[in-house]
Amino acid sequence: MKVGDVFSYAFGAIRLRKLRAGLTTLGVVIGIAAIVALLAISQGLQVTITDQLKSGFATDTLIVSPGSGGGIFSGMGGGIGGASSDFSLVVTDTQIINEIEDVVTSAAIIQEIGYIKSGDRTVTAYVVGVDFAVYSEIYGSTFVAESGEIVPNPDNDTVVVGKRVSDRWENGTLVCNVDDAVEIIWTNTTVRPPRNETYTVTVVAVLKEIGGLSLTGPSDFAVYIPLGQAQSLFGTDECDRIIVKLANEDSSTIEAVSEAIEDAFSGQVSVTSSTAILNTISSIFSTIELFLAGIAAISLLVAGVGIMNIMIVSLMERTREIGILKALGMKSRTVLAIFISEAVIVGLMGAIFGIGLGWVLANVAARVFTGGGFAAATGQRATSGGFVINPVLTPTVMLGAFGFGIAVSIIFAIYPAWRASKLKPVDALRYE
Amino acid sequence: MVLAKPVVETADLKKTYILGKVPVNALRGVNLKVEKGDFLAILGPSGSGKSTLLNMIGALDKPTEGKVFIDGVDVSTLNDNQLADLRRNIGFVFQFFNLIPRLTARGNVELTLSIADLGKNARRKRAEELLETVGLKERMKHKPAELSGGERQRVAIARALANNPRFLLMDEPTGNIDSKTAKEIMGLVKRLNKDEGVTIIVITHDQQLATQAKRIVKMLDGSIIKEIDQL
Numbered sequence: 001m002k003v004g005d006v007f008s009y010a011f012g013a014i015r016l017r018k019l020r021a022g023l024t025t026l027g028v029v030i031g032i033a034a035i036v037a038l039l040a041i042s043q044g045l046q047v048t049i050t051d052q053l054k055s056g057f058a059t060d061t062l063i064v065s066p067g068s069g070g071g072i073f074s075g076m077g078g079g080i081g082g083a084s085s086d087f088s089l090v091v092t093d094t095q096i097i098n099e100i101e102d103v104v105t106s107a108a109i110i111q112e113i114g115y116i117k118s119g120d121r122t123v124t125a126y127v128v129g130v131d132f133a134v135y136s137e138i139y140g141s142t143f144v145a146e147s148g149e150i151v152p153n154p155d156n157d158t159v160v161v162g163k164r165v166s167d168r169w170e171n172g173t174l175v176c177n178v179d180d181a182v183e184i185i186w187t188n189t190t191v192r193p194p195r196n197e198t199y200t201v202t203v204v205a206v207l208k209e210i211g212g213l214s215l216t217g218p219s220d221f222a223v224y225i226p227l228g229q230a231q232s233l234f235g236t237d238e239c240d241r242i243i244v245k246l247a248n249e250d251s252s253t254i255e256a257v258s259e260a261i262e263d264a265f266s267g268q269v270s271v272t273s274s275t276a277i278l279n280t281i282s283s284i285f286s287t288i289e290l291f292l293a294g295i296a297a298i299s300l301l302v303a304g305v306g307i308m309n310i311m312i313v314s315l316m317e318r319t320r321e322i323g324i325l326k327a328l329g330m331k332s333r334t335v336l337a338i339f340i341s342e343a344v345i346v347g348l349m350g351a352i353f354g355i356g357l358g359w360v361l362a363n364v365a366a367r368v369f370t371g372g373g374f375a376a377a378t379g380q381r382a383t384s385g386g387f388v389i390n391p392v393l394t395p396t397v398m399l400g401a402f403g404f405g406i407a408v409s410i411i412f413a414i415y416p417a418w419r420a421s422k423l424k425p426v427d428a429l430r431y432e
Numbered sequence: 433m434v435l436a437k438p439v440v441e442t443a444d445l446k447k448t449y450i451l452g453k454v455p456v457n458a459l460r461g462v463n464l465k466v467e468k469g470d471f472l473a474i475l476g477p478s479g480s481g482k483s484t485l486l487n488m489i490g491a492l493d494k495p496t497e498g499k500v501f502i503d504g505v506d507v508s509t510l511n512d513n514q515l516a517d518l519r520r521n522i523g524f525v526f527q528f529f530n531l532i533p534r535l536t537a538r539g540n541v542e543l544t545l546s547i548a549d550l551g552k553n554a555r556r557k558r559a560e561e562l563l564e565t566v567g568l569k570e571r572m573k574h575k576p577a578e579l580s581g582g583e584r585q586r587v588a589i590a591r592a593l594a595n596n597p598r599f600l601l602m603d604e605p606t607g608n609i610d611s612k613t614a615k616e617i618m619g620l621v622k623r624l625n626k627d628e629g630v631t632i633i634v635i636t637h638d639q640q641l642a643t644q645a646k647r648i649v650k651m652l653d654g655s656i657i658k659e660i661d662q663l
Contacts, residue, residue: 005546016534324530327492329520329595330547331513425519426493429530 001334010341013318024303024310025350031300032354032405033361036398038292040362040391041369046285048389050278052211058139060249063216063272064089064097064106064242064261087268088238091231100260102247107134108239110230114186116165116223117198118176125165126222127186129230132160135218138245142218148178148205156229159184159201163209164220176203184223190235199233201225216243216274251275300404303350304412307343311416315339322420323428332421339417340410347409351402355393358401362391437504439599439631440466440489445498447484447654458484460654461498466599471625471632473642476651482635483603485651489633490601491518503598520548523592527604529584531576537563537587538572544594562590566620582613589620599631600624606641618644 001009014021066089094106110129115122133152136143143150150160161176168175176182180203188197210220218224231237244261246253258271315322322335366389447459458481466472476482487493488500491507500507502518510518524530531540538559545555563572566586576584585605592600605621606614622644624630634645642648643662650658 001547002549009543009546012534320530321532324532325543325547326516327490327519327524327530328544328547328591329516329518331516333513334547424493426487429492429526 001330001337003337006334006337007341007345010338011345013338014342014345017314020310020314021346024307025346025353027303027306028300028347028350028405028409029354029357031296031303031408032351032401033358034296034299035293035404036355036358036393036401037361037365037391038296039289039397039401040359040393041365041389042285042289042292043392043394043397044362044366044389046282047392049281053274053278053281058141058217058245059274060246061138061216061274062244062246062254062258062261063274064093064244064265064269065240065272066269087265089240089242089265089269090237091227091239092237093239093265094242096264097242097244097261100257100264102253102257104245104247105134105137106242106244107131107138108227108242110227110234110236110238111240112186112234114184114223116161116175117183117185118180121175122185123165123168123175124221125162126219127184127230128219128222128224129227129234130224131227132224135224135243138243139218142207142210144208145205146208148203150205154204154226156226157199157201158204158226160205160207160224161203162207162218162220162222162224165223166203166206178203178206184225186234188234197233216277249275297404300408304408307346307409308412308416311339311343311413312419315416315420318420319423319428319431322423323425323431326423326425327429335423336417336421339420340413343409343413343417344406347406350409351405354405355398355401359391359393362393366391436468438465438467438501439470439503440464440633441501441504442485442488443499443501445485445488445500446496447481447488447493448496457654459488459495459498462651462654462656464649464656466631466633468631469625469629471622471644471646472634473645473648474633474635474651475637475639475642475648477637479653480651481654482637482651484654486601486603486633486635490522490524491515520544520595521598523589523595523597523600525585525588525592525600525602525605527607529576529581529588529608531584531587531591533576536573536575537568537579537583537590540576540587541591541594544591548595558594559590562593563587565593566590580613581609582617585609585613585617586620589617589624593624593630597630599633602632602634604636604638605634606638607636614641 066087089108091108091110094108097103097106107130112127114125114127116125132150132154136150145160146163159182166174166176181200182203183198183200185196185198187194207218207220210218225233244257246257254273254275258273261271262269325335370389442462442464445459445462445464446457449456449458462481462485474482474485484493488495489502491500491502491510494508502522505518507515507518532543535543538556541559541562542555545558550558560569560572563569566589568583568586568590571579571583576587579587589600600621602621606617609617618641621632621634625632632645634641636642646662648660648662649656650660
């Protein structure tokens with residue numbers, strides 16, 4: 001029997017029992033949709049997070065933070081990771097780093113959490129002490145003034161503020177603007193009891209919007225003060241991290257410099273590259289995706305059991321039909337092919353509708369997650385803490401889901417189909 | 433002149449079923465020969481072993497002992513695929529028609545042809561010719577449920593003839609239809625035998641029907657007890 005005839009016979013058999021076939025297919029649809037939706041969302045989330053990180057990143061930089069193994073997290077939190085060690089980085093350590101080959105320059109960063117007070121408005125902000133000249137060299141594309149001017153050797157009472165410090169609520173109501181006098185308030189914990197210190201500065205520049213999370217680079221939520229001022233204000237030479245600018249972003253350079261820096265500080269610092277962070281995040285996501293896909297795959301397996309169950313029932317109902325086909329001269333392998341074809345058709349339909357449904361679900365869920373809800377529905381930009389998840393459906397996921405759906409259908413159909421093909425014509429014809 | 437091999441030949445055919453724990457001898461050594469162009473009726477009451485004999489001749493079941501030759505080929509030497517090929521050369525007609533309910537009359541005939549790998553256009557043409565032969569030209573787009581018993585049996589005969597079989601093997605072909613229609617069906621069968629030279633084996637318990645055949649073989653308790661030549 002020709003392949004086309006086998007399929008058309010199988011299709012006819014499916015059409016005869018529409019509801020049953022529909023429900024069996026629905027099982028596959030749900031399984032595939034679950035896989036597609038979960039993967040599309042998690043991949044979308046990964047893209048969002050990576051983009052957010054990248055927007056504050058410079059791929060030719062390294063972050064040196066005190067303590068071994070603390071990595072980026074010690075740098076982020078202002079030395080949480082390094083707390084267990086007596087070792088601390090000091091501002092002058094940049095000189096050691098600058099001597100290493102392929103290092104262009106480096107900037108020490110002293111960071112505290114504080115408040116900016118302007119008139120009757122007070123907002124929280126990172127108070128970051130950096131050398132403006134070096135910092136703008138490293139972050140040439142992000143540490144850039146939107147208004148005002150960043151001068152290499154600023155006066156001690158001048159500050160550069162991030163976009164969100166100035167325009168906190170993104171609605172034009174400014175906390176402060178260029179030439180405004182503002183108060184910086186920070187909590188001095190070196191004295192007992194801790195007390196709030198205040199000093200007055202003038203805003204000389206507002207940075208252009210960076211966006212993203214700014215894990216390592218310039219942030220929209222920071223106030224930048226000259227490094228010397230930070231040293232005297234916070235009464236310390238210790239810095240939270242040192243940002244190193246490399247001559248190029250080759251992985252060999254990154255590796256060589258990282259090693260050289262670790263050696264220079266006897267392994268008491270950890271060196272993280274932006275690329276490494278991205279890689280770590282991407283590998284975390286891979287694991288999450290695998291996990292999610294695994295959970296979703298279970299629902300597809302359940303659908304497979306459904307297919308098997310229905311086919312065994314159908315096999316019993318169609319025993320006589322199989323007997324007739326065999327009496328008419330149909331070979332066992334053709335009977336097998338007919339039953340497998342029925343499963344392929346169910347799997348194919350399930351996969352197609354499942355991918356479609358999964359994509360719809362992913363988009364709906366993405367809008368709910370981003371908090372846009374109704375705003376999204378009315379066409380407005382849905383934002384929640386700067387997050388917009390756009391579900392991603394890669395060809396790999398699509399083809400994978402497609403193949404998996406059909407494969408599961410076939411695998412679970414093999415046993416019933418085999419039983420059908422093994423029926424003896426004389427027994428099958430006698431079957432009532 | 434070399435004599436043509438018989439279409440069907442059985443040699444000391446025996447079949448034993450195990451019912452529960454009791455062996456039942458359904459066939460106790462049957463020797464039968466059917467030549468080309470023959471019209472044979474196998475007559476016997478229920479339990480005489482005639483259905484078992486049909487299953488053997490139709491290559492649907494295997495004998496316990498003895499041999500079945502179809503066109504000189506020993507059926508017991510064939511594997512599953514070869515048996516399937518062999519069955520394409522046998523035209524089965526069953527008491528309960530055994531049509532595929534979801535297919536039309538034409539679809540049922542075409543199915544047999546598609547199993548034999550015939551192309552779409554060729555099988556449609558052939559199916560329509562066959563249905564015309566059995567007098568169902570106007571009803572070929574109807575499904576079995578929309579046809580009378582007699583019409584269904586005609587479809588079954590058209591289907592059985594589709595692949596130009598070596599012989600028609602009919603199991604109580606009129607057992608499920610009224611006597612008037614039965615007469616018509618037997619008229620058709622006789623015509624096929626006489627005009628087209630189709631070899632026919634009919635299995636029945638109906639004395640009346642058996643008298644239509646050229647030859648009658650009477651069976652009782654798994655053995656042939658009498659052969660009557662009606663020519």
